[in-house]
Amino acid sequence: MGGKYAFVMMVQSKWWNEFRLPQRNPVQSYVQTGMAPPKEASLILFYVTKPVGEVAGYAEFIERKTGDAEKLWNEYGSESVLYSKAKYDEYLGGKKNVSIIRFKGLHVASKPIPLSNVLLLLGMKRLSRKGFYVDKETADRLIELMECRA
Numbered sequence: 001m002g003g004k005y006a007f008v009m010m011v012q013s014k015w016w017n018e019f020r021l022p023q024r025n026p027v028q029s030y031v032q033t034g035m036a037p038p039k040e041a042s043l044i045l046f047y048v049t050k051p052v053g054e055v056a057g058y059a060e061f062i063e064r065k066t067g068d069a070e071k072l073w074n075e076y077g078s079e080s081v082l083y084s085k086a087k088y089d090e091y092l093g094g095k096k097n098v099s100i101i102r103f104k105g106l107h108v109a110s111k112p113i114p115l116s117n118v119l120l121l122l123g124m125k126r127l128s129r130k131g132f133y134v135d136k137e138t139a140d141r142l143i144e145l146m147e148c149r150a
Contacts, residue, residue, distance in 0.1 A: 005139050006134050007043070029101065031091065035066055038133070045143075054113055061103055076102065
């Protein structure tokens with residue numbers, strides 16, 4: 001997997017806060033419209049977008065499923081923090097194709113990494129809004145800095 005060991009995924013704080021609540025399933029799913037990345041990875045690192053602006057945790061990536069919104073809700077809706085078909089439909093706003101990003105083993109950072117430190121560590125000026133891959137060494141360093149807990 002090389003440079004695609006972990007995927008830094010952008011999530012809004014409302015979804016991050018939902019992921020952190022006690023879940024009824026060990027596997028959780030993040031719903032995105034269209035053909036959202038990642039396709040492959042070992043880990044997902046969660047970057048919580050503005051106004052928070054920090055890498056706040058990670059989880060083991062299971063898979064990405066893409067396709068018909070109705071079919072994917074029937075298969076994976078119970079893993080979603082959208083909790084009901086009505087909320088799912090409202091979130092999709094009529095879009096018919098979705099990506100379901102499945103993950104397990106969420107670890108929450110004791111010390112989330114602010115954007116300025118992430119940019120410095122990665123040698124970037126800004127982060128891609130669609131997320132991006134990092135290699136194992138970089139992922140391990142980010143996890144070490146976060147001091148995560150399960």
